[in-house]
Structures are given as structure tokens and as C-alpha cells.
Amino acid sequence: xxxxxxxxxxxxxxxxxxxxxxxxxxxxxxxxxxxxxxxxxxxxxxxxxxxxxxxxxxxxxxxxxxxxxxxxxxxxxxxxxxxxxxxxxxxxxxxxxxxxxxxxxxxxxxxxxxxxxxxxxxxxxxxxxxxxxxxxxxxxxxxxxxxxxxxxxxxxxxxxxxxxxxxxxxxxxxxxxxxxxxxxxxxxxxxxxxxxxxxxxxxxxxxxxxxxxxxxxxxxxxxxxxxxxxxxxxxxxxxxxxxxxxxxxxxxxxxxxxxxxxxx
Amino acid sequence: xxxxxxxxxxxxxxxxxxxxxxxxxxxxxxxxxxxxxxxxxxxxxxxxxxxxxxxxxxxxxxxxxxxxxxxxxxxxxxxxxxxxxxxxxxxxxxxxxxxxxxxxxxxxxxxxxxxxxxxxxxxxxxxxxxxxxxxxxxxxxxxxxxxxxxxxxxxxxxxxxxxxxxxxxxxxxxxxxxxxxxxxxxxxxxxxxxxxxxxxxxxxxxxxxxxxxxxxxxxxxxxxxxxxxxxxxxxxxxxxxxxxxxxxxxxxxxxxxxxxxxxxxxxxxxxxxxxxxxxxxxxxxxx
Numbered sequence: 001x002x003x004x005x006x007x008x009x010x011x012x013x014x015x016x017x018x019x020x021x022x023x024x025x026x027x028x029x030x031x032x033x034x035x036x037x038x039x040x041x042x043x044x045x046x047x048x049x050x051x052x053x054x055x056x057x058x059x060x061x062x063x064x065x066x067x068x069x070x071x072x073x074x075x076x077x078x079x080x081x082x083x084x085x086x087x088x089x090x091x092x093x094x095x096x097x098x099x100x101x102x103x104x105x106x107x108x109x110x111x112x113x114x115x116x117x118x119x120x121x122x123x124x125x126x127x128x129x130x131x132x133x134x135x136x137x138x139x140x141x142x143x144x145x146x147x148x149x150x151x152x153x154x155x156x157x158x159x160x161x162x163x164x165x166x167x168x169x170x171x172x173x174x175x176x177x178x179x180x181x182x183x184x185x186x187x188x189x190x191x192x193x194x195x196x197x198x199x200x201x202x203x204x205x206x207x208x209x210x211x212x213x214x215x216x217x218x219x220x221x222x223x224x225x226x227x228x229x230x231x232x233x234x235x236x237x238x239x240x241x242x243x244x245x246x247x248x249x250x251x252x253x254x255x256x257x258x259x260x261x262x263x264x
Numbered sequence: 265x266x267x268x269x270x271x272x273x274x275x276x277x278x279x280x281x282x283x284x285x286x287x288x289x290x291x292x293x294x295x296x297x298x299x300x301x302x303x304x305x306x307x308x309x310x311x312x313x314x315x316x317x318x319x320x321x322x323x324x325x326x327x328x329x330x331x332x333x334x335x336x337x338x339x340x341x342x343x344x345x346x347x348x349x350x351x352x353x354x355x356x357x358x359x360x361x362x363x364x365x366x367x368x369x370x371x372x373x374x375x376x377x378x379x380x381x382x383x384x385x386x387x388x389x390x391x392x393x394x395x396x397x398x399x400x401x402x403x404x405x406x407x408x409x410x411x412x413x414x415x416x417x418x419x420x421x422x423x424x425x426x427x428x429x430x431x432x433x434x435x436x437x438x439x440x441x442x443x444x445x446x447x448x449x450x451x452x453x454x455x456x457x458x459x460x461x462x463x464x465x466x467x468x469x470x471x472x473x474x475x476x477x478x479x480x481x482x483x484x485x486x487x488x489x490x491x492x493x494x495x496x497x498x499x500x501x502x503x504x505x506x507x508x509x510x511x512x513x514x515x516x517x518x519x520x521x522x523x524x525x526x527x528x529x530x531x532x533x534x535x536x537x538x539x540x541x542x543x544x545x546x547x548x549x550x551x
Contacts, residue, residue: 115474117494117502122512125522126493131447131478138448139455155431155443155474155493162444176431176440176471181498186433201352201436210351212437254448255409257441259351259402 007171009197013179015171016150024051024066024109027149030224031231032057032064038095040087044124047088048079049116050160052095054104058232063099065092065160066109069150083116086129089159093129093136105143105235108160114178115156133159138254141247143238145231147217148172154181164250165234166212167227168204170219174212175202212257296320312529321466321486321529325368326375326390329425333533334379334388341377342414343407348372351402354434364395372403373428376411378420382537386423387415393427393467400472401432405442408476409449416452421459421540426477430470443475450476459543461536464491464514464523482539483523485514491522 007015015021028035032055040046052065067084070076099106115126137144137160146163152174161174168174176182179193182200201207204216217226238246294303298320308315312332313322324332330339350357365371373395379388389411391398408424415422431439454460462480464473466489474493477483485491492512500507510516517523527535 115493117498119499119503119507119511122492122494122499123516123520125520127473127491128478128522130474130493131476134444134447134475135451135479138444138451154440155471158440158443159474162448174437176433176436182433199352199355207437210438212441251448251452254441254444257438257445258406259349259435259438 009173009200009203010179010194012171012203013151013173013193013197016173019071021150023071024068024111024149027066027109027147027224027227028053028055028064031228032062035064039091041090041094043087043090045087047085047091049082049084049112050088050091052091057105057107057235060235061102061104062235063095063104063106064109065095065106066149067112067157067160069111080116082112083114084112084156084159085116085118085121086124086126089115089129089133092160093133096133096136096140099142100140103142105145105238106137106140106163107231108144108146108163110146110148110152110157110161110174111150112153112156113151114153114181115159130155130159134162137162138250139247140250141243143235143241143246144250145234145238147227147230148174148213151175151178153178162250162254164238164246164253165214167215167217167230168207168213169217169223170204172204173202174204174207175200296322312532314529320488323393323427323466325394326370326392326425329390330375330377330379330388332529333381333423333536335381335383338380339377339388340379341375343376343410344371346371346403346406348401348403348435350434351438352434352436354436357434360396360434368392368395370395372407373398373400374404374407376407378414378418381533381540384537384540385418385420386536386540387411387418387420388423388425390425391427391472393429396432396434397429398427398472399429399432399439400442400446400475401435401439402442404428404432405439405445408446412446412449412453412458416456416458419458421461421543422450422453423461423463423536424476425463425465426468426472427465428468428470428472428477430472439471443471446476447479450479454479454481459540461539465489467491469493469495478522484535485517485523485526487514487526487528489514491517 035055037053051068055064067082068079069082144163146161146166148168154177179196180190183192183196184190207213294305296315299318301317313324374391376389460481462477462483464485468491496507514526
């Protein structure tokens, strides 16, 4: 086997955004059986930038939620290039609350440039929706696993990524803000995104070293089966815990991500 | 911990507080940033830092805010000694922190502690927009989480005054994780029966607006405060047009159902006191 070239952070961003990368529908198709998609937030509309539903995983029902990016321009317009509005997060909350009631594990797939920065999204409470989704995930007593498959930017990604176990594909990126947004804040120039990537620490190996993610999944033709094995192992491990233990362990996990705050 | 330890710690806190107050520079000019009217500092202070001419609520320091709402000398600062460790080795971040520490007399962008409001003990946190735009990194996240845990344990109500540009860029994904941490700590506090009053001041945006600050049982804002997830500039770039007047300001949010009320600063203490009273002493269920 030839040795893989190690990509620079910016090359990973470019790779993570490639239209040819599998999107949520392909992951669902490859990993789950009997997927039934559920629509709408019951308040206003169905946001197509979030796909959610129930499916079988190794014979057990699970709730699956993920950002959706299109494969072509037409699809991308439909799902707003994976940029979610409040309605999408509220759909996610609705499905997670159902999962809690029926004791189904929640598996999420993250791939978003960020939450949608539009007028309607702001008027309808983008902050409220993201905060609500994070709060909802923090209280679930069922196992939760997140896979960051492409780009996971900002609160828009975190809204469905506050899981017991968080994994990244080898070339996925996970960051506080898109490198363009970061460059425009820090250097007043979005074109400096490439330089920004060097200092932002957004790649899977860097984040694994900081303990901010739990593991990395190799890409290539065995990627789907690697995700399958990881999910099976994690659900088995988490499934052994009592509901209360799951909530407590998750709380402690995020409580400890303090960047080693020093007490003087 | 012995009684002596407790007292020496208290003394230390009190001393650090006094030192902090001394270090806080007095603003040199006194021009309203909104209407450009020049104002006398004494008159401004007497008017709770509200412009007499146009009613704009000027930014206040964390300590001034605490003084405005708490009974005299009732504030005990907590967790004042937590400092950032530059978790992602961000270039020049330590230098920047030092400049902001000297400017504000605080180690980071939030002051936390316990005070009394009309005799009712309350946990309180105040973000200070002078310190790196009040951005939330590991220290702000840790202090808010600790305060929420302390409030749950002592059955105290919790008031957090936010003034923040959002998550702190210089701490990368660690900052994003503080959204998860603070939201989880607030939810846990609320599940234990605690009353959380989220008080939004100008500006409350990004990662702060989209985490604990939106989870208040009661959400109050100051007049005309900018409150949003994505800032006006970002939205204007996305949609390619100018935003209408007042978009994302407190009055707009109230109209869209995102706030409970807008309160003028002169009524701030009275309003908080009434809400606390309506929730019974402390506002936390007694088991």
C-alpha cells in the first residue's frame, strides 16, 4: 500500500468541502437499514439542511440526525449548502426528545459551513435554537455519538455535536468559525484563510491530541466499515451504562474541557 | 478547610477587589458614543451611565454593574484567580491578555461572585466588554460553570449579565466547547430548581448569545442593545444589502418573542429584586 500524503490544514479544509465527498444520505444508506425520514419542526417549516429520522443499526432502532449538503447546485439551493436555520435545529430537538422517550441512541453526522447568517434566521431566533439544541443534547439519557464527516464550523456544528463520543474523519475539520470568518475577524481579510488554518488547530490529529475529540476514522474505501465498527463498539460500551450515568459522564466530559486552566 | 483559611481567602478576595477597583482606569473623555453629546462624568455616574441627552445605555465595567445592583459591600468575589493557559499556543495571545489585564484590573472577561439584592443572596456574573470584547474562552466558561454549580449547591438564584462578542477566537475549539460546558451547567442548575435570569447588555452576540445567555428562565435586555447570533456585517455580506434600522436590537427581539422585557437601567435593581421576591427567598426549591 502506498503511503498517504499528509495534508496541510488548509488542504484538509478544501478536501472536507469537496462536492464528491459522501453526504448524509450516503452515510445513512451505507450504515443503516429501514431509514424513515421525519420532517418539520412543528412550529414553522421543514429545514432541508438537516436530515433526521429513525433507522435500524445492527438490528436496533436508532435516531439519526445530520447536516445535509447537496451533490449539485440544485440540491444545494434546496438544503441551503448545509447552513441550518432555527427550524432545522428545532427539528433536531424534536427528534432527540423522541429518541429520549423511546430509549433510542442518537447518532449525528456533522457537515456544515456554519449556522445560516440570514435575516429570517435571526428574526426566528437562531441563538435560541442553537442554545436549545445544545441544552437538549446535554440532558439526553440515551447514548449519543457524533461523526464529523466534512466541515464542522461554529455553534452551527456544535448544536448537534455535544455527544458522549465525538469522532472525526481523517480529513474533516472542526472549528470555532470557518477559516474565512476567522481571517476576516482577526486579519480583516477573508482571503487570509489559508494562513488562519495554520494557527486555528482544526485538524483531526491536532484536536485528538488536545482531547477535544475521541477518535479519528481513516478515509478511503474502508471508511464506511470503519464508521460501522466504531458505532457498534461505542453503542455497546455506552449501552452498558445506566441512563443517569450517561448524563453524568457527558456532563463531566464537557466540564473538564477547560484547556488546563491554571489556578495561581 | 479551617475557619482561618476561609477568612484569609475572603481577605485576599477583598484585597484583590480593592486593587482591581484602583487599577480600573477612569475614562478620559465623556462623549456619548451614540449622539456624540459631551457629558460630565459625575452626572453620568449619577445617571447610571445613561446618556441624559439620548438615553443610550453606555457600557459599564463589571464592578460598576455589581455596585449598581447589589446592597452596599455585600459582594464577595469568587474564582478571581483563574487565568488562561493559552491552550492552543496562539501567537501573541499572552501579550494581548496582559494588555487587557492591565486595562481592566481583571485576569479575564468575567467577574463572578455572590452578593445581596435587597437582602436576598444571589449568585452573579458580569461579563466585561472591555476585556477582549467580553469574549468567552476557557476562563469565562469555567467561571460561569463553577458559579452555576455553586448556586445549585447553595440554592441561590443566578443572574448573569452578558456583554460579549461571542466565543474567543484565540482559544480555538476550546472556546466552542465552553458553549457546551456553560449550557450544560446552566441546564443542570435549572433542573435542580434554580432560577436563572439572563440579562443581555450591548452587545450579546455569537457563541454567548447561542449558549447559556439564551437559556434564561427570564431574559431581560437593556434598551437598544445589539443581540444576535450572526453580526450585522456578516449578514449584510451574505444577503448583499443593508439591514433595516433597529434589526437585531433589543426592541426587535422583544417583538419577535425572544425576550421577556426591556428594562431601563434606573429600574434594574428594582426589577431584579421584584423577580427574586416573586420566586421566594433565593428562588430555589427547598427540598
